[in-house]
Amino acid sequence: MSGNERQHTKVTPDWHRWIAESLQAGSRAVDILQTMLDNGFAERAAWTAIDDAYSVNGTSPVASSTERTVFRSRLADGHELDAGDRTVRVLARIARPAVAVLDGVLSAEECRAFRDMAARRLTRSAVVDRDHGRHAVMDIRTSDGAYFQRAENELVALVDRRVSALMHLPEEHGEGLQVMRYGIGGEYQPHFDYFDPADKGSLPHLNTGGQRVSTLIMYLNDVEAGGETIFPRIDFSVVPREGQGLYFEYDTPEGGLDPLTLHGGAPVTRGEKWIVTKWMRERAFPG
Numbered sequence: 073m074s075g076n077e078r079q080h081t082k083v084t085p086d087w088h089r090w091i092a093e094s095l096q097a098g099s100r101a102v103d104i105l106q107t108m109l110d111n112g113f114a115e116r117a118a119w120t121a122i123d124d125a126y127s128v129n130g131t132s133p134v135a136s137s138t139e140r141t142v143f144r145s146r147l148a149d150g151h152e153l154d155a156g157d158r159t160v161r162v163l164a165r166i167a168r169p170a171v172a173v174l175d176g177v178l179s180a181e182e183c184r185a186f187r188d189m190a191a192r193r194l195t196r197s198a199v200v201d202r203d204h205g206r207h208a209v210m211d212i213r214t215s216d217g218a219y220f221q222r223a224e225n226e227l228v229a230l231v232d233r234r235v236s237a238l239m240h241l242p243e244e245h246g247e248g249l250q251v252m253r254y255g256i257g258g259e260y261q262p263h264f265d266y267f268d269p270a271d272k273g274s275l276p277h278l279n280t281g282g283q284r285v286s287t288l289i290m291y292l293n294d295v296e297a298g299g300e301t302i303f304p305r306i307d308f309s310v311v312p313r314e315g316q317g318l319y320f321e322y323d324t325p326e327g328g329l330d331p332l333t334l335h336g337g338a339p340v341t342r343g344e345k346w347i348v349t350k351w352m353r354e355r356a357f358p359g
Contacts, residue, residue, distance in 0.1 A: 079112055079113060079114040079117075080111075080112050080113045080114060080117065081113075081114045081116075081117045082117070083113065083117055083118070083120075083121040087108070087113075087121065088121060088124070088125065091104055091121055091122055091125045092125045095122075095125055100326070100328055101122050101324060101326050101328060102324070102328055102329065102330075102331055104118075104122055105118050105119065105122060105331060106331075108121075115305055119332070145170040145172075145321060146170075146239060146240040146241065146285075146286060146321060147170065147172055147238070147239070147240070147319060147321075148240070150162070153174070153238060154237060155177070155234045155235075155237045155238050156233055156234055156237040157230070157233070157234060158176065158234070159176070160174050160175065160176050160177055160238060160317075161174070161175040161176055162174060162175075163175050163316070166306065166308065168325075168330075168332065169303075169306070169320060169321070169322070169330045169332045169333045170320060170321045170323070171303070171308070171318070171319070171320040172318075172319045172320070173310055173316065173317075173318055173319075174238070174316060174317040174318070174319060175315070175316050175317075176315060176316075177234070177235075177238070177288075177290050177315060177316060177317035178231070178290050178292070178314075178315045178317075178348075179315060180314060180315060182227065182231070182315075183291075183292040183293065183314050183315055183346075185227055186227070186251055186292050186346070186348050187251075187253075187292055187293070187346050189218070189220070189225075189227070189251070190217075190218035190251035190253070190346075190348075191218075191253075192218075193218045194216040194217065194218050194253060195216060195217065195218070196215075196216055196217075215252045215253060215254045215258050215260065215337075216252065216253045217250055217251060217252045217253070218250070218251045218252075219248050219249075219250050219251075220248050220249045220250070220251070221248045221359060222243065222246060222248055222249075222359050223243075224248070228249055231249065231290075231348075231350075232246060232249070232350075235288050235290075235350045238288065238317075238319070239286055239288060239319070239350070239352050241285070241286070241352045242356070244356040244357065245281070245352050245353050245354070245355065245356060245357060246350055246351070246352050246353070246357065246359065247281075247284075247350070247351045247352075247353065247357055247359050248359045249348050249349070249350055250348065250349050251292070251346065251347070251348045252346070252347050252348075252349065253344060253345070253346050254299060254337065254340045254344060254345040254346075255340065255344050256340055256341070256342070256343075256344070257339050257340065257341075258299075258337075258339065258340050258344075258345065259336070259337050259338060259339040259340070260336050260337035261336050262302070262304055262334050262335060262336035263334070263335070263336060264322070264329075264331075264333060264334060264335075265284055265287045265322065265333070265335075265351060266283060266284050266285075266322045266329050266333070267283060267284060268329075269329075280357065280358065281353035281354070281355050281356060281357030281358070282353050282354035282355040283329075283353065283354050284322070284351050284352065284353055284354075285321055285322060285323070285352050285353065285354050286319065286320065286321035286322070286351075286352045287318075287319070287320055287321070287349065287350070287351055287352075288317055288318070288319050288349070288350045288352075289301060289317060289318040289319075289347050289348075289349050290315075290316075290317045290347060290348045290349070290350075291312040291313055291314060291315070291316050291317070291318075291345075291346070291347055292314065292346035292347060292348060293312070293314050293344070293345070293346045294312065294313055294314050295311070295312045295340060295342075295343055295344070295345045296342040296343030297340075297341040297342035297343065298338055298339050298340045298341035298342065298345075299312050299337065299338060299339070299340040299341075299343075299345035300312070300337075300338045301318055301335060301336075301337055301338075302335060302336050302337070302338050303332070303333070303334065303335045304334060304335075304336070305331065305332050305334050306332055309338070312345055312347070320333055320335070321333075
């Protein structure tokens with residue numbers, strides 16, 4: 073559908089009936105959503121209709137019982153979170169997808185130390201090739217990056233412990249920290265952090281530590297202009313602020329992978345942007 077065509081925001085009774093029948097037949101919510109998007113429906117209208125169908129049916133296509141799956145984020149409740157060696161404050165939360173903006177994840181000194189460490193080993197950032205699973209340099213991501221193995225040094229070990237406490241998964245489930253620098257015009261076009269099981273290139277990654285389950289982006293500096301982390305499907309963006317973090321996870325209430333977690337890094341228009349990212353896996357990851 074071209075950008076000039078108007079999206080459907082009203083779901084007709086025939087479509088409501090089709091959604092209910094598809095769910096009863098065992099179709100995944102994400103597949104139902106994609107069909108509706110292909111037929112010109114606005115994404116929010118489609119998700120609302122799918123959620124309404126779940127409410128009426130009281131069932132989940134992947135649940136083993138007749139009760140709908142109750143979704144609970146791994147992130148702890150409350151305004152203040154215990155990160156082991158410090159308390160982190162929650163500035164904002166979204167329920168679906170599970171997203172939280174966190175304050176005080178890193179100190180100013182830690183941010184500076186990460187920038188200094190990474191500056192000595194920056195190389196052009198790569199992404200996972202969907203067909204072969206190899207890391208490749210592509211135009212969708214225009215940044216320089218540096219990778220740090222778990223517990224590589226005292227600072228990395230400290231932050232590994234801290235984010236493990238925040239993300240409520242063992243340190244062994246974490247990939248190594250990755251620092252990225254975006255200069256003027258640098259961006260990361262919208263993408264998913266999880267490995268799409270339909271992509272052939274995902275298999276070697278899924279066989280090593282399993283699926284990614286959550287992300288924590290930690291901002292290492294204030295960006296003068298641009299560089300927001302954007303979630304285009306929920307009209308949400310986060311302005312980078314030194315020491316703050318953006319947490320999100322990819323599970324749906326139905327037990328699938330949530331396409332609402334599509335996210336990206338908007339182009340930097342003034343200054344530069346530094347971040348350090350932590351991805352967690354469902355099983356222990358050799359890193």
